[in-house]
Amino acid sequence: MKFFIDTANLNEIKEAHELGVLDGVTTNPSLMAKEGIKGKDNVFKHYKAICNIVDGDVSAEVIATDFTGIIKEGEELVTIDDKIVVKVPMIKDGVRAIKYFSDRGIRTNCTLVFSAGQALLAAKAGATYVSPFIGRLDDISQDGLELIEQIRLIYDNYSYETQILAASVRHTMHLLKCAEIGADVMTGPLSVMTALLNHPLTDSGLAKFLADHKKVNG
Numbered sequence: 001m002k003f004f005i006d007t008a009n010l011n012e013i014k015e016a017h018e019l020g021v022l023d024g025v026t027t028n029p030s031l032m033a034k035e036g037i038k039g040k041d042n043v044f045k046h047y048k049a050i051c052n053i054v055d056g057d058v059s060a061e062v063i064a065t066d067f068t069g070i071i072k073e074g075e076e077l078v079t080i081d082d083k084i085v086v087k088v089p090m091i092k093d094g095v096r097a098i099k100y101f102s103d104r105g106i107r108t109n110c111t112l113v114f115s116a117g118q119a120l121l122a123a124k125a126g127a128t129y130v131s132p133f134i135g136r137l138d139d140i141s142q143d144g145l146e147l148i149e150q151i152r153l154i155y156d157n158y159s160y161e162t163q164i165l166a167a168s169v170r171h172t173m174h175l176l177k178c179a180e181i182g183a184d185v186m187t188g189p190l191s192v193m194t195a196l197l198n199h200p201l202t203d204s205g206l207a208k209f210l211a212d213h214k215k216v217n218g
């Protein structure tokens with residue numbers, strides 16, 4: 001399973017990279033705004049800075065919502081670095097744009113996916129990744145993980161190569177259940193990855209090992 005970090009914060013991206021488990025980065029306009037990145041030049045420089053840290057794919061989201069605008073933005077975004085994947089919203093013009101990009105070898109991440117039907121459309125259009133937002137479904141009392149299961153089944157039925165990128169992952173149970181179901185990728189905050197480290201028996205076991213060592217070695 002690939003681990004992507006869902007942030008535009010360079011320090012967090014560096015920390016996840018240094019841990020040695022980072023496979024990529026996803027961003028969105030809200031995450032870029034959170035870092036105070038504004039203006040096209042600064043946005044492009046920031047994406048380049050992210051690409052310089054990580055070895056894997058970096059999703060950069062378009063702002064345009066019309067076909068022509070999405071194509072223009074996407075074609076500019078991919079000039080930043082080979083790692084850039086164009087993130088396109090699940091709207092009619094977005095699906096058309098994904099097909100356009102796919103036909104030209106430009107990789108895409110179809111975002112804001114909340115149903116299996118949307119995921120099927122994204123795969124048919126040739127999206128590289130599809131991003132179902134599981135946390136936001138849970139927020140409205142719909143089972144986000146059930147959606148991941150549905151999409152896995154549909155993609156496997158027809159051998160679609162589109163990778164399921166479980167997004168809006170909020171905690172370790174989301175991550176682990178996604179791994180059980182077979183999501184190809186999960187994207188979440190650094191805290192979800194580091195929370196996997198924790199177990200009280202690890203802490204108490206290590207304390208005992210060190211104490212026993214000290215008894216003999218001083």
Ligand code: G3P
Nearest residue numbers: 006028135136167168169
């Ligand atoms: O990047 C998209 C998605 O991961 C957003 O997550 O926590 O804002 O629902 P969240």
